[in-house]
Amino acid sequence: MKSGLKQVETTPALKRWKLIIAYDGTGFAGWQRQKNGLAVQELIETAAGKLFGIPVTVHGASRTDSGVHAIGQCAHFDQPLDSRTFPSKELLLGLNAHLPPQIRVLRASRVRPDFHSRFQALGKRYEYRILNSRVLPPHDYQRAWQVSLPLDVQKMREAAAVLVGTHDFLAFSAFSKDRRENTVRTIHDIRIVGRGEKISVIVEGDGFLYRMVRSIAGSLVRVGLGRESVEWVGERLRGRDRLPGVVTAPPDGLYLIRVFYPVARGADCSPR
Amino acid sequence: MKSGLKQVETTPALKRWKLIIAYDGTGFAGWQRQKNGLAVQELIETAAGKLFGIPVTVHGASRTDSGVHAIGQCAHFDQPLDSRTFPSKELLLGLNAHLPPQIRVLRASRVRPDFHSRFQALGKRYEYRILNSRVLPPHDYQRAWQVSLPLDVQKMREAAAVLVGTHDFLAFSAFSKDRRENTVRTIHDIRIVGRGEKISVIVEGDGFLYRMVRSIAGSLVRVGLGRESVEWVGERLRGRDRLPGVVTAPPDGLYLIRVFYPVARGADCSPR
Numbered sequence: 073m074k075s076g077l078k079q080v081e082t083t084p085a086l087k088r089w090k091l092i093i094a095y096d097g098t099g100f101a102g103w104q105r106q107k108n109g110l111a112v113q114e115l116i117e118t119a120a121g122k123l124f125g126i127p128v129t130v131h132g133a134s135r136t137d138s139g140v141h142a143i144g145q146c147a148h149f150d151q152p153l154d155s156r157t158f159p160s161k162e163l164l165l166g167l168n169a170h171l172p173p174q175i176r177v178l179r180a181s182r183v184r185p186d187f188h189s190r191f192q193a194l195g196k197r198y199e200y201r202i203l204n205s206r207v208l209p210p211h212d213y214q215r216a217w218q219v220s221l222p223l224d225v226q227k228m229r230e231a232a233a234v235l236v237g238t239h240d241f242l243a244f245s246a247f248s249k250d251r252r253e254n255t256v257r258t259i260h261d262i263r264i265v266g267r268g269e270k271i272s273v274i275v276e277g278d279g280f281l282y283r284m285v286r287s288i289a290g291s292l293v294r295v296g297l298g299r300e301s302v303e304w305v306g307e308r309l310r311g312r313d314r315l316p317g318v319v320t321a322p323p324d325g326l327y328l329i330r331v332f333y334p335v336a337r338g339a340d341c342s343p344r
Numbered sequence: 345m346k347s348g349l350k351q352v353e354t355t356p357a358l359k360r361w362k363l364i365i366a367y368d369g370t371g372f373a374g375w376q377r378q379k380n381g382l383a384v385q386e387l388i389e390t391a392a393g394k395l396f397g398i399p400v401t402v403h404g405a406s407r408t409d410s411g412v413h414a415i416g417q418c419a420h421f422d423q424p425l426d427s428r429t430f431p432s433k434e435l436l437l438g439l440n441a442h443l444p445p446q447i448r449v450l451r452a453s454r455v456r457p458d459f460h461s462r463f464q465a466l467g468k469r470y471e472y473r474i475l476n477s478r479v480l481p482p483h484d485y486q487r488a489w490q491v492s493l494p495l496d497v498q499k500m501r502e503a504a505a506v507l508v509g510t511h512d513f514l515a516f517s518a519f520s521k522d523r524r525e526n527t528v529r530t531i532h533d534i535r536i537v538g539r540g541e542k543i544s545v546i547v548e549g550d551g552f553l554y555r556m557v558r559s560i561a562g563s564l565v566r567v568g569l570g571r572e573s574v575e576w577v578g579e580r581l582r583g584r585d586r587l588p589g590v591v592t593a594p595p596d597g598l599y600l601i602r603v604f605y606p607v608a609r610g611a612d613c614s615p616r
Contacts, residue, residue, distance in 0.1 A: 208448065210368040211413070213368070
């Protein structure tokens with residue numbers, strides 16, 4: 073037996089790329105590849121496939137819903153083995169050349185082969201944009217949630233403070249109560265920024281349940297309108313009772329702003 | 345002769361309305377009613393016609409081109425005689441109910457019957473938005489002009505200063521040289537505001553020739569790119585020579601911001 077002399081297969085080095093992607097969610101079926109409707113993931117996979125001449129699988133950090141926007145979605149993919157290595161500028165231009173203008177790769181960079189856009193994300197920042205006005209300006213159409221009646225931003229801030237911290241957010245998700253999944257998440261911060269009729273709810277947390285940000289935005293608006301008290305938010309949180317559709321804000325106002333990673337991982341996934 | 349006793353027809357009081365209108369110019373054939381393509385004017389006339397049950401003619405202050413946006417277009421129309429008078433809130437909601445979300449009436453108010461949105465305009469403010477970046481973010485698609493190479497904003501400011509004042513702007517228009525029209529206009533101010541990759545050219549003047557703002561923006565960008573000198577702008581102005589298409593910026597970046605009127609006329613036509 074020629075021990076120690078087994079044939080060693082030198083695995084060709086895996087070439088993993090990280091992408092920062094922005095999209096206007098209007099007209100797309102969300103991030104994830106769907107049977108019905110065109111998904112952003114699918115279009116990026118097609119673009120990458122055209123560039124390398126071989127199908128490519130792209131993994132995104134967040135499965136944004138249909139109509140939801142992204143300013144800084146983060147994704148990764150492995151370059152097909154033996155394919156030509158592009159300088160990152162060329163890869164970026166090449167992918168964009170095969171994408172519709174509603175989707176843009178803002179940055180492309182090589183990362184360590186153990187980087188994973190979804191599993192290694194430490195947290196995310198979302199922004200929910202509200203237009204508090206009787207008339208929705210045309211340039212905000214499908215890009216903000218129009219709330220016609222006046223909002224009490226101070227009350228919304230008080231209600232937001234109740235949600236900050238580590239809680240079971242089942243009541244603020246589209247999950248059913250029987251679902252076994254862990255529904256505990258930590259919200260690090262909720263800021264409500266108001267400039268005239270433009271009001272933004274900026275939420276940062278370690279992770280978000282299905283429709284959690286839209287459910288938070290919808291609930292804060294109910295408080296801002298005076299339809300519910302600040303206490304109601306805490307009661308819902310403790311009661312773990314999902315309220316149906318009424319409290320889920322529409323997708324139009326939701327933006328995935330940024331995904332955070334450990335610094336050592338090549339980290340920064342900010343859009344700029 | 346029963347002098348002085350001619351039959352006096354008491355003309356019913358003319359009810360004139362002033363509208364402040366915003367629109368996303370993408371997909372419209374501009375402001376003015378066209379044979380081909382859907383114009384904003386036409387859609388507002390149709391909406392008003394539905395509201396009053398009788399066709400209505402709407403006059404706008406500025407004939408914005410196809411693809412050009414408005415934040416504060418000003419228009420007026422006369423309510424059909426004997427038609428019901430709406431409170432202004434109701435008129436505004438009624439018009440918007442019959443308009444696509446890409447066009448919104450922001451304000452409606454009764455004005456004196458001698459108010460004229462076009463002939464009494466003292467001046468206008470336009471903004472031309474440039475995105476100075478190799479990648480055009482999806483939310484700026486069709487809403488800004490993407491200029492990939494770096495712009496020298498200081499040089500653009502120097503060139504803009506040459507244009508401020510009263511000049512014959514024939515060279516900065518789409519008119520032919522033989523046209524007899526008066527092509528002298530006064531530009532009160534050009535400000536160039538840069539925030540990172542977003543650069544806005546804000547032009548205020550007493551009136552603008554056909555494609556004048558886009559021609560100014562296009563010329564300033566040529567200077568900003570270093571393709572032409574600051575002096576070239578002054579030479580063009582004096583030479584009255586039109587340069588073909590090369591210097592006309594695309595419609596995507598142009599916004600009619602505001603129309604100014606004499607204070608006594610009910611004046612303020614700001615979008616808010």
